[in-house]
Amino acid sequence: MSNRMLGILVSVLLSLTAYAVNATEPGGLVIVGARVIDGSGGPSRDVNVRIVGGRIATVGNFEVTANDTVIDAGNRVLAPGFIDSHSHHDGGLLESPDALAAVSQGITTIVAGQDGGQPYPLQQFFADLVKSPAAINVASFAGHGTLRARVMGEDYQRQAMSDEVAAMASLLVAEMEAGALGLSSGLEYDPGSFSSTGELVELARVVATHGGRYISHIRSEDQYFWEAIDELIETGRETGVPVQVSHIKLAMARWWGQADRLIAKLDEARASGVQISADIYPYRAWNTDFTWLVTLFPNRDLNRRDGAEYILGEMLSPEGILLPNYLPEPAYDGMTIAEIAARRETDPETTLMDLLKADLAMGGRSQMLGLAMDERDIEALMAWPHMVIGSDGELAGPHPRGYGSYARYLGHYIRDRKVLTLEEGVQRITSQTALQLGIDERGLIQEGKYADLVLFDSETVADRATAQDPHLASVGIDKVWVNGQLVFDDGKVTGSRPGRVVRRPATQTVN
Numbered sequence: 001m002s003n004r005m006l007g008i009l010v011s012v013l014l015s016l017t018a019y020a021v022n023a024t025e026p027g028g029l030v031i032v033g034a035r036v037i038d039g040s041g042g043p044s045r046d047v048n049v050r051i052v053g054g055r056i057a058t059v060g061n062f063e064v065t066a067n068d069t070v071i072d073a074g075n076r077v078l079a080p081g082f083i084d085s086h087s088h089h090d091g092g093l094l095e096s097p098d099a100l101a102a103v104s105q106g107i108t109t110i111v112a113g114q115d116g117g118q119p120y121p122l123q124q125f126f127a128d129l130v131k132s133p134a135a136i137n138v139a140s141f142a143g144h145g146t147l148r149a150r151v152m153g154e155d156y157q158r159q160a161m162s163d164e165v166a167a168m169a170s171l172l173v174a175e176m177e178a179g180a181l182g183l184s185s186g187l188e189y190d191p192g193s194f195s196s197t198g199e200l201v202e203l204a205r206v207v208a209t210h211g212g213r214y215i216s217h218i219r220s221e222d223q224y225f226w227e228a229i230d231e232l233i234e235t236g237r238e239t240g241v242p243v244q245v246s247h248i249k250l251a252m253a254r255w256w257g258q259a260d261r262l263i264a265k266l267d268e269a270r271a272s273g274v275q276i277s278a279d280i281y282p283y284r285a286w287n288t289d290f291t292w293l294v295t296l297f298p299n300r301d302l303n304r305r306d307g308a309e310y311i312l313g314e315m316l317s318p319e320g321i322l323l324p325n326y327l328p329e330p331a332y333d334g335m336t337i338a339e340i341a342a343r344r345e346t347d348p349e350t351t352l353m354d355l356l357k358a359d360l361a362m363g364g365r366s367q368m369l370g371l372a373m374d375e376r377d378i379e380a381l382m383a384w385p386h387m388v389i390g391s392d393g394e395l396a397g398p399h400p401r402g403y404g405s406y407a408r409y410l411g412h413y414i415r416d417r418k419v420l421t422l423e424e425g426v427q428r429i430t431s432q433t434a435l436q437l438g439i440d441e442r443g444l445i446q447e448g449k450y451a452d453l454v455l456f457d458s459e460t461v462a463d464r465a466t467a468q469d470p471h472l473a474s475v476g477i478d479k480v481w482v483n484g485q486l487v488f489d490d491g492k493v494t495g496s497r498p499g500r501v502v503r504r505p506a507t508q509t510v511n
């Protein structure tokens with residue numbers, strides 16, 4: 001066939017194809033009657049949104065065609081699906097793929113691999129998710145603690161040798177190539193707590209060469225908080241890698257009211273060229289393993305009464321430690337140390353030491369909530385322009401944030417407390433989160449983006465989960481779409497599981 005004949009054939013085929021498309025214009029899903037807040041921070045618009053093939057095809061005042069399926073939004077807000085910057089909802093996700101805790105609060109993408117721990121190896125985790133998808137999209141960081149444990153095993157209570165750091169770096173390269181967004185660390189936890197700053201700088205350099213980010217549960221959230229922030233800033237400065245403080249908090253009574261000092265420090269770092277940002281969860285209380293408190297005793301010695309005095313006197317209070325599920329004595333479930341001490345007719349310090357010893361003897365599996373933040377600090381930090389939200393939540397965890405974070409953010413902090421405008425608030429939890437974590441093609445209602453969408457009632461959206469009843473679903477979130485498919489509708493999961501693996505854009509591949 002001559003080139004000329006080939007050219008004619010190709011143009012005939014192309015025109016036939018074009019004709020075919022026009023004749024049977026594929027219908028889309030069109031959402032009409034919504035107040036569209038597109039995630040850019042710009043004002044809401046009364047426009048239609050058409051979804052075709054899992055992506056947003058058209059945004060504007062177009063005519064609906066006969067082939068379209070139309071949904072009337074009833075003047076509620078249509079926003080991009082929320083991206084949870086710090087999530088532990090990946091735990092048990094393969095077994096509970098509907099992810100009710102996440103979708104019922106409008107989350108469409110979770111970022112896993114937090115606090116230095118990751119599903120390892122990511123290539124396997126991602127392959128499992130491709131094979132049996134969840135309702136939500138999943139991105140992940142590589143976890144410093146996971147890599148450190150693989151290299152050092154049980155012998156981790158020391159600084160790593162240079163060959164060990166090199167071995168961690170080569171594991172990290174594999175995770176970055178699998179699509180990790182970057183590296184996370186959990187420097188208040190074992191084994192990360194034994195690492196030197198130099199070790200983290202070496203690994204952050206690896207992340208930098210792959211265009212990733214470094215996020216950190218910093219080395220101290222209480223006594224040595226300011227030094228811990230400095231360590232993260234220095235890691236960012238040394239390596240040029242964008243860094244993010246995970247679940248930032250002024251968690252010690254001594255630091256309450258110092259949000260301005262913290263913001264000034266972060267702004268100063270940014271002005272000097274360090275790309276530092278942060279995420280925060282919308283609650284006063286934190287949650288971790290009860291026996292984590294052991295690390296605050298001198299030499300981890302539970303007979304050191306001064307350790308208990310420090311925890312109950314300077315860091316928290318007897319009323320500020322609540323045990324939602326104390327395994328050695330279920331009668332204490334839901335009680336504070338103050339209440340338990342009264343029942344035992346002893347002082348709070350003795351009670352704390354005794355309860356920790358009993359829990360350790362049973363494997364240390366109880367949880368605690370620590371009431372440790374000041375509302376004014378939370379609101380001031382939320383308003384900082386480089387702050388995004390992270391739930392730090394789980395599918396079935398003891399903290400209400402697993403179910404309530406985003407509804408609480410939109411209802412309590414944005415609508416009632418007016419920390420930001422609704423448009424700004426939506427921007428933080430969509431496009432800005434995507435930007436700060438390096439996620440592509442999501443977080444905006446814009447032609448060509450993936451159709452992750454949330455329809456909600458900005459007047460009524462509210463969390464219901466509490467410390468006593470942490471698995472109560474939020475209200476006001478009406479419909480949630482992930483990649484164009486409805487996953488949550490009128491209070492129930494639909495059973496659709498269109499979630500995709502979200503890889504760092506440089507290595508993003510179709511799955």
Ligand SMILES: [Zn+2]
Nearest residue numbers: 115217246247
């Ligand atoms: Zn953490």
